[in-house]
Amino acid sequence: xxxxxxxxxxxxxxxxxxxxxxxxxxxxxxxxxxxxxxxxxxxxxxxxxxxxxxxxxxxxxxxxxxxxxxxxxxxxxxxxxxxxxxxxxxxxxxxxxxxxxxxxxxxxxxxxxxxxxxxxxxxxxxxxxxxxxxxxxxxxxxxxxxxxxxxxxxxxxxxxxxxxxxxxxxxxxxxxxxxxxxxxxxxxxxxxxxxxxxxxxxxxxxxxxxxxxxxxxxxxxxxxxxxxxxxxxxxxxxxxxxxxxxxxxxxxxxxxxxxxxxxxxxxxxxxxxxxxxxxxxxxxxxxxxxxxxxxxxxxxxxxxxxxxxxxxxxxxxxxxxxxxxxxxxxxxxxxxxxxxxxxxxxxxxxxxxxxxxxxxxxxxxxxxxxxxxxxxxxxxxxxxxxxxxxxxxxxxxxxxxxxxxxxxxxxxxxxxxxxxxxxxxxxxxxxxxxxxxxxxxxxxxxxxxxxxxxxxxxxxxxxxxxxxxxxxxxxxxxxxxxxxxxxxxxxx
Numbered sequence: 001x002x003x004x005x006x007x008x009x010x011x012x013x014x015x016x017x018x019x020x021x022x023x024x025x026x027x028x029x030x031x032x033x034x035x036x037x038x039x040x041x042x043x044x045x046x047x048x049x050x051x052x053x054x055x056x057x058x059x060x061x062x063x064x065x066x067x068x069x070x071x072x073x074x075x076x077x078x079x080x081x082x083x084x085x086x087x088x089x090x091x092x093x094x095x096x097x098x099x100x101x102x103x104x105x106x107x108x109x110x111x112x113x114x115x116x117x118x119x120x121x122x123x124x125x126x127x128x129x130x131x132x133x134x135x136x137x138x139x140x141x142x143x144x145x146x147x148x149x150x151x152x153x154x155x156x157x158x159x160x161x162x163x164x165x166x167x168x169x170x171x172x173x174x175x176x177x178x179x180x181x182x183x184x185x186x187x188x189x190x191x192x193x194x195x196x197x198x199x200x201x202x203x204x205x206x207x208x209x210x211x212x213x214x215x216x217x218x219x220x221x222x223x224x225x226x227x228x229x230x231x232x233x234x235x236x237x238x239x240x241x242x243x244x245x246x247x248x249x250x251x252x253x254x255x256x257x258x259x260x261x262x263x264x265x266x267x268x269x270x271x272x273x274x275x276x277x278x279x280x281x282x283x284x285x286x287x288x289x290x291x292x293x294x295x296x297x298x299x300x301x302x303x304x305x306x307x308x309x310x311x312x313x314x315x316x317x318x319x320x321x322x323x324x325x326x327x328x329x330x331x332x333x334x335x336x337x338x339x340x341x342x343x344x345x346x347x348x349x350x351x352x353x354x355x356x357x358x359x360x361x362x363x364x365x366x367x368x369x370x371x372x373x374x375x376x377x378x379x380x381x382x383x384x385x386x387x388x389x390x391x392x393x394x395x396x397x398x399x400x401x402x403x404x405x406x407x408x409x410x411x412x413x414x415x416x417x418x419x420x421x422x423x424x425x426x427x428x429x430x431x432x433x434x435x436x437x438x439x440x441x442x443x444x445x446x447x448x449x450x451x452x453x454x455x456x457x458x459x460x461x462x463x464x465x466x467x468x469x470x471x472x473x474x475x476x477x478x479x480x481x482x483x484x485x486x487x488x489x490x491x492x
Contacts, residue, residue: 007215007239008034009298010473011287012466013312014131014156015249016040017422018429021322022058022119024315027466029126034154036129037116039143040136041381041422046112048091048431050076053084062115062122067149067209068202071107090434096380097138099182099193099393103201109139110146110202117150127153129214133250134160135351136381137182141197145172148211156241158219159250159353166216167234173213175199186387186409193385193393219243219289221252223275230282239285241310242274247290248312248448250353251344265344266354280305293450293457295476313450314457314469321466322429327445330360332454332462339452347417348444350382350399355421358445364419369442375401378433379422419444 012028014020016038025035046059054060060080063072079092095105113130120128130147132140134157144155144165157165168178177198184193199208215238220226226240245251245268252272259267279286288301289310301309315321317328334340341359349355357365364370377383377400386409388394396408399418406412424444426432432441457472458464 007285007307008032008127009308010034010470011129011156011241011289011308011310012036012315013248013289013310014038014129015312015316015321016131016133017042017425018045018322018431019316020131021429022116024318024320024322024466025120025128026122026124026126027320028315028470029120029128030124031467031470032126033470034127034129035120036131036154036156037120039113039116039130039132039140039147041379041426042116042143043094043109043112043139044379045426045429045431046115047075047079047094047108048426050079051081051085051091052431053081058119059115062118063111065118066111066114067206068107068110069205071111071202074104075108075111088434088438090436091431093378096378096383096395098395099138099195099385101138106142106197107202109142110149113143113146114150117147117152121151129154129156129217131156131158134158134162134165135250135353137180138195139381140165141168141172141178141180141195144169145197145199148172148214149209151212152214154215154217156217156219158241158243159351161225161229162218163229163233165218165234166236169213169216170235172197172199173211175203175208175211182385184385184387184393191387215239217241217287221245221272221274222255223278226274226279226282226286230284237284239287239307240279240282241287241289242276242279242306243310244274244288244290245272245344245354246449248316248356248446248451250349250351250355253352253354260346263343264346266346276304276306291449293448293473294453295473298473299476309473311450311469311473313448313454314472315466316447317451317454318466318469319463323445324428324430324443327428327443329462331358331445331447331451332458334360335451335455335458336460336462338455340447340454342447342449342451345417348419349421350397350418356446356448358447358451360445362442364424364442364444370419373420373442374435374439375399375420376423377401377404377420379426381422 010033014036020038025037029035164180171178179194179196182193219241255271285307292309293311293314345357377397383395383397398414399420423441427443
C-alpha cells in the first residue's frame with residue numbers, strides 16, 4: 001500500500017486533446033502539485049506541431065534525449081517543416097491505428113509521449129502524470145512506454161475499466177512485452193483478440209535504460225468498480241480518482257434506468273453517488289473530481305477522508321493551458337456576464353458516453369455549424385473494432401459518413417447527433433485540419449459544470465494563471481499550512 005504522505009493534494013485534470021499540455025503540467029508541478037499531460041491523440045498533435053515549425057524548438061530539444069537511436073531523425077524527416085505550413089495546406093496525417101501497426105508507427109507514439117512528459121519534467125523536481133483513455137485502446141501501450149522512458153510519475157486512466165493496465169506497467173517497467181484485450185464487436189463466445197506491444201523490438205542496438213514504475217490511479221464513478229479494480233486488477237493499484245457527473249469531457253452513464261430532462265440530458269440520482277466511507281475501507285488514497293474547483297470543496301474532500309481533489313475546469317481556461325486564446329477569452333467574457341451554458345450531451349460522443357459540451361457560437365455545438373460540416377473520420381481514435389463477415393477485423397465510427405458506417409454493419413440510429421470529437425478537439429488547441437476544399441475543422445469545447453460559476457473566481461478578469469488557481473484552491477486551508485504539510489494535517 002502507498003502512503004498518502006507521498007501524494008499531492010491537488011491533481012490537475014488531464015484534459016485532451018492538448019488542453020493539458022506540457023506547459024500547463026509543468027506550471028502546476030513547479031508549484032508542488034501534480035501536473036498532468038494528456039496522452040489522448042498525442043501522436044497526431046505531435047506531428048502537427050512539427051509541421052507548424054515547432055515554435056521555440058521545444059519538441060526537437062526533447063527529441064534529442066529520446067534513448068532509442070535513429071527514431072528522432074526518421075520522424076523529423078517525415079514530418080518537420082522548418083518554415084511551417086503555408087495557409088490552406090492540410091496537415092500530413094500519421095497512419096490511423098489498428099490492431100497491428102508498424103514498428104515505425106509505434107515509435108512515433110512513443111516519441112510523442114516521451115517528449116510531452118520530458119518537457120513537463122524539465123528543470124524541476126515536481127511530479128508529472130499522464131492521462132489516457134481506456135476507450136482509446138490501440139495507442140495506449142506504446143503511449144505508456146514512451147511516457148515511462150521520460151520518467152512519468154503517475155498514470156491516470158478513465159473512460160472504461162483499466163484492470164489490465166497495472167500488469168502492463170509491471171511488464172513495461174522490465175522492458176517486457178505487454179498485452180491487453182482488444183474490444184471487438186461480433187466476437188464469438190470463446191474468441192479473444194489482443195493488442196501487444198514489445199519493447200524489445202525497438203532496442204536492437206543497445207540495452208534499454210532502467211525505468212521506474214509510475215503510480216497508477218484509475219478514474220472511477222462507483223464503489224463496485226473501485227472494489228473490482230482493487231481485487232482483480234492485473235497488478236498494483238495506488239489509489240483512485242472519484243469522478244462525479246459534474247466533471248468535463250466524458251461522464252460515466254447513470255446507473256439503472258435512464259432518465260432525461262427536457263433538454264435530453266441524462267439525470268443522475270443517489271445511485272450514482274460513491275459511498276466515500278465504504279471506499280475508504282479499501283485502504284487506498286482517493287481524490288474527488290467533478291465540481292471540486294473551490295477552496296470549500298477541498299476542505300470538504302479532506303474532511304470526507306480524501307487525499308485531495310482533482311480540478312480540471314479552472315486549469316482549462318488559465319493562461320498556460322493549450323486552449324486557443326480566442327476561445328478562452330470568449331468563454332471568460334461570457335462568464336463575466338452570467339453563467340455559461342453547458343449541455344451534458346448523450347449523443348455527441350461516438351463512444352456512447354455522455355459528453356459535456358460548452359454551448360457557444362462558432363463551434364459544432366451550434367446546430368448550423370454541425371449540419372454544415374461534412375462528416376469525415378480520418379483520425380480514428382474513437383473507432384471501434386468489429387468482426388467482418390470474412391472473419392477479419394474492421395473499424396468503424398458512428399461519427400464517420402453515415403453510408404460508410406451502415407455499409408460496415410453499423411446501425412443507422414447510432415449515427416444521429418454524433419460529432420467528430422477527434423477533429424473538433426484539435427481545433428480547440430489551434431491545430432485544426434484544413435481540407436482541400438478550403439474548409440477548416442470547427443472546434444467543440446468541453447468543460448465541467450464548474451464553468452457556470454467560474455465568474456466567482458475570475459471576478460471579471462479575462463486572464464489568470466495556473467498559480468492563481470492553486471493559490472485560490474489552497475486559500476481555505478489553515479493559516480501557515482504549506483503544501484508539504486497538507487497530507488500530514490489530513491492524517492491528523
